Amino acid sequence: MARIFDESFKKMAVELSYLKGSVAEATKELDLDASRLSKWRMDPRFNGGAVLPFNPKLGPEEQEIRTLKKRLKDAELENIILKKAVAIFSKGD
DSSP, X not given: OOOOOOHHHHHHHHHHHHHHTSHHHHXXXXXXXXXXXXXXXXXXXXXXXXXXXXXXXXOHHHHHHHHHHXXXXXXXXXXXXXXXXXXXXXXXX
């Protein structure tokens, strides 16, 4: 039977993974699959709203650059999708 986790548990698990310094350490303690916890770490709902998870190896400027690059990539993808949608709906006229 699949285990179901509420949002507060997911947030706590993400925080624990940062405190422990790795996903592997937290998954051992919580008896979780590492891929599941890694997925939660990437989700802004559970990682404090971050676009990208915090990386302690990077300085604040490098972290901001990573975040801005991710946002730019997402915006470009969104733009491509919108252009395709406009093209599809324009054909209908």
